[in-house]
Amino acid sequence: MTPTLSGQSRYDAIVIGGGVNGLTCAALLGKAGIRTLLVEQRDEVGGCAAESEIAPGFRAPTLAHATGPVRRDVVEHLQLYLHGLTFLDTAIEVSSLSPDGRALTLWNDPRKTAEGLAAWSTKDAQAWPAFHQSLGRLGGLIGFLFQSAPPSIDTPHARDLFSLMHTLSAFRGLPKADQWRLLRWGPMAVADLVSESVETELLRATLAADGIFGAMLGPWSAGSGLQMLLAAANRSLAWPGGQVVAGGPVAFARALRGAAERHGVEIRTGSAVARIDVTDDCACGVTLASGEQIAARAVVSGVDPKRTFLTLCEADHLPPEFSWRISHYRSRGTLAKVNFALSALPSFTGATREMLAGRIRLAPDLDYLERAFDHAKYGRYSSHPWIEFTIPSLDNPSLASDGAHVLSAYAQFAPYQLRDTSWDAEREPLGDIVTATLDQYSPGFSSSVVGRQVLTPLDLERGWGLTGGQIFHGELSLDQFFTMRPLLGFGDHRTPIRGLFLCSSGAHPGTGLTGGSGANAAAVVARELA
Incomplete structure (x- = not known):
């Protein structure tokens, strides 16, 4: 039986998804005295701010290697410095x-x-x-x-x-x-x-x-x-003491979790949501993949808009025009991530140790960027991708054993939809291209590689629920920005279903791991539940 809104609901709000924005929203709701449950399908919260083992003895930021940067109002309102958040003086x-x-x-x-x-x-x-x-x-x-x-x-x-x-x-x-x-x-x-x-x-x-x-x-x-x-x-809007979180994005997620729990938020990992429950055109809870139903006065989705409306919501509860428009919301992923386990610190010609600890881009001119994009237009990944990389083990030696290092690289363009092939077939060839590109700037780089993890846009969708592998939960364009994010008329975090709200990067402002979308949504939800 579908749960209904009632005064006996154990929770005021349920937040779906334990990424940075979901955690931010849940923590601020908890701070406002709203009984909040956060459910996350993965075994750890953090979403794109994850860290994992890429080879025995080597850990790396799995997806994002930098935050958005972190918004200072999020840090201040949640007092994240009390939960171990510090910044590097870069x-x-x-x-x-x-x-x-x-x-x-x-x-x-x-x-x-x-x-x-x-x-x-x-x-x-x-x-x-x-x-x-x-x-x-x-x-x-x-x-x-x-x-x-x-x-x-x-x-x-x-x-x-x-x-x-x-x-x-x-x-x-x-x-x-x-x-x-x-x-x-x-x-x-x-x-x-x-x-x-x-x-x-x-x-x-x-x-x-x-x-x-x-x-x-x-x-x-x-x-x-x-x-x-x-x-x-x-x-x-960045925290004034620095833009780089000590310990990487995962440290930001851990601080947010600490703040959320301090404010009474209950966090359940390994709990995938199968459906958002709706009664009388109003969201009233969720049904988990296990079949368990949980009632609440409001549901806040921290997953992308397409997944929220086209997978978690039943079509009968959405206006047909809205469903059509959200199906055309653009979520085309183009970014791949390659993590390297290295036996030694690589030497990049011209780069100092201080540069290597920060972000380094490999793209010599505008024509190079445009040629990389040309491949994506025709359903192919770039044979000469532009790359941004960092070596996080320079500032966080615990990521690798003594003398060893990890390198985190974004590679673009790698379109979600490939022509005449699949990402399961092209995953390692893409990794080879990224390795060869790094070799051009660091002769001998490939000989120091002892392990490699290649994540394509398809992997981002499969493992982290990013529709189309789009890292921002939807493209950032003039027609998908501000009052039009995700759709015109629904830019204020509300949706056609009463009691259902959006707090993911697919909602305003939608610019990555800043906590901004979650913070803005929390203010809207708190006013609705007051």
């Missing part, structure tokens, strides 16, 4: 290596970046401080929109109007040139955006990578400029 934002053996570094200090760029281009060295400042101002404005749910299209609340007025005032306070940049840069191709500001090809590619990361977009795709602005918005 001076480097990202570095890139050139095939000729030179390295380019973007420092957190724009003056230091400009000094380094002088060796590449006097013009870029002079232009960098102003470009960095403009990008920061625009990121700050967009970041303000990230901190609360978008307004309801049909029935905007007074708080929504106040928020929009504040944003408009901030927009009018921008220099006139930045106002025009904001209006132009979002719809632009990121290649055109960066080419207007800098001339060094390696620098252009380093910046443009933010606009295509995890997306089915190339640098000359219209709208890729938006994703670069969203990355700047994330940085504007």
